[in-house]
Amino acid sequence: MPLPAELIQRKRDGEELGADELTELVLSYTEGTVPDYQMAAFLMAVYFRGLSPAETFALTDAMIRSGETLDLGAALGRKVVDKHSTGGVGDKTSLAVGPIVAACGVPFGKMSGRGLGHTGGTLDKLESIPGYEVELPLARFVAQVRDVGLAIVGQTADLVPADKKLYALRDVTATVDNVSLIAASIMSKKLAGGADAIVLDVKVGDGAFMKTAEDARALAGEMIELGRSAGREVVCLLTDMDQPLGSAVGNALEVHEAVATVRGEGPPDFTELVLDACAHLLALSDLGVDLAGGRARAEAAVADGSAFDAYERWIRAQGGDPDEAALPVAPVVRPVTADLGGYVSSLGAIAIGRAALRLGAGRRTKEDAIDHAVGIRCLAKRGDRVEPGEPWAEVHARDITSARFAVDEVRAAYTVEDERPPERPLLLDVLES
Numbered sequence: 001m002p003l004p005a006e007l008i009q010r011k012r013d014g015e016e017l018g019a020d021e022l023t024e025l026v027l028s029y030t031e032g033t034v035p036d037y038q039m040a041a042f043l044m045a046v047y048f049r050g051l052s053p054a055e056t057f058a059l060t061d062a063m064i065r066s067g068e069t070l071d072l073g074a075a076l077g078r079k080v081v082d083k084h085s086t087g088g089v090g091d092k093t094s095l096a097v098g099p100i101v102a103a104c105g106v107p108f109g110k111m112s113g114r115g116l117g118h119t120g121g122t123l124d125k126l127e128s129i130p131g132y133e134v135e136l137p138l139a140r141f142v143a144q145v146r147d148v149g150l151a152i153v154g155q156t157a158d159l160v161p162a163d164k165k166l167y168a169l170r171d172v173t174a175t176v177d178n179v180s181l182i183a184a185s186i187m188s189k190k191l192a193g194g195a196d197a198i199v200l201d202v203k204v205g206d207g208a209f210m211k212t213a214e215d216a217r218a219l220a221g222e223m224i225e226l227g228r229s230a231g232r233e234v235v236c237l238l239t240d241m242d243q244p245l246g247s248a249v250g251n252a253l254e255v256h257e258a259v260a261t262v263r264g265e266g267p268p269d270f271t272e273l274v275l276d277a278c279a280h281l282l283a284l285s286d287l288g289v290d291l292a293g294g295r296a297r298a299e300a301a302v303a304d305g306s307a308f309d310a311y312e313r314w315i316r317a318q319g320g321d322p323d324e325a326a327l328p329v330a331p332v333v334r335p336v337t338a339d340l341g342g343y344v345s346s347l348g349a350i351a352i353g354r355a356a357l358r359l360g361a362g363r364r365t366k367e368d369a370i371d372h373a374v375g376i377r378c379l380a381k382r383g384d385r386v387e388p389g390e391p392w393a394e395v396h397a398r399d400i401t402s403a404r405f406a407v408d409e410v411r412a413a414y415t416v417e418d419e420r421p422p423e424r425p426l427l428l429d430v431l432e433s
Ligand code: URA
Pocket: 086, 087, 167, 176, 181, 182, 183, 185, 186, 209
C-alpha cells in the first residue's frame, strides 16, 4: 500500500485514488497509525481537488467499516425509515416528525447529534426536558423503538468512529464545507444506522452549510447516489434556511414549539415542513400509502391527538417529564419592537443563530455548557406586516445585560420595507433516487 504522503501528493495533483487506498487510509487514521497532520493535508487536497463518485462511495464505505453497524430492520422485522437535516437555525423537525410518524404505526429510531456553532443539535434540545436520557445502550434503544415505536438517542461511539475523528479534524482545518466530505459524513452514519429509506432535509441559505441552491442540489445528488449505490431509497427535500425555521430558536423554546406542532398549534411554515417530511417518510415506509395518503395519515394523527399521545409515551420511556411546565424558563424576557411599520423583507438566519449562541443557547467549542432556557422567538417572519411599536421578536435571556445585547442583535437581523416582498416557498425542491 502506498505511504500516506504519496496518497496526499496524488490527490493534491488531481489523481483519482483507488477504493483500497482510501479504505486503508481511513482505517489507519481511525486506528491512529496515520497522524492528524497527514489526514489534515489529505482533507485539504480533497477540498481543492474534490472526489469522484467512486472515491466518495469508497470513502463512505470505509467510514462505515471503521465501526459497528446496526440492522434495525432485522431487529424489528420491519422496513426502517430515517430522516436527517443538514442543519439550520430553529430546526426542531425531528422532535415533531418522530411522534407523528410513530402514531401512524411506523417505527422511528433515530441517532442524533449535538449542535456546534449557530446550528442547534437535536440532542441538546431534548436535554432541556428534565430527566430525558440521550445515552441508551443499543439493546434498550432497539427495544424502545420496538415497544414504544419511537426513540431518539445520541450516536453510539462504535457507529462510524472514523466520522467522529474526521469531523473534529475538519472542524479545525477549514475542510467542513466540501460537498463530497459532507455527503460521506452524513450518509455513512445513516447507512451504518441501518435505514432502508432516508428522507434528507438539505437546507439552503445563509444559516445553512449550503449557501446556494446549486450547492444544495450537488450535495443532494451525491447523497442520493451514495444511497442508490448502497441499495437504499433516498428523498431529498431542499428547504429554505435564509430565515429561521418556525419561530423558536433555543432549546426549551424549540421543544415548546415542536410540542405545539404535534398538537396542531405550530407555526405555519414549520407545520408544513413537518407534515411534508412525515408524508415522505410514510410513503417510503411499509404502510403501503402514497405521498397524499401519507400526508392524510400524518394530518389525522395530529388532529385526533394520537401524535401527542406518542410524544408523551416516548418522553416517559426515555426517562423525561413530558409536562411542558417542567421545561426551564429564562428569567428575563424582553420584546424587540419595530421602530417603523412595513413588511419584513428579510430575517437573517445566521444573525439570529449567532444571537441565540451568544445568549448561551449554543456552544462555541465542544466543551461549552448550554443554557437550555434562553433563546429567541421570532414573532414576525418574512412577508409579515409589522406596525411601529409592535414586537418583532422576544429575547429570553439569563440576565439583563445579555438580553440588551441580544435585543440589538435581533433588531439588526430584521429588514423592513414598504413593499411586501415576493413570496418565497419554504420547500424549494424535492429530489429522489
Ligand atoms: N453534518 C454531518 O453530519 N457531517 C458534515 O460533514 C456536515 C454536517
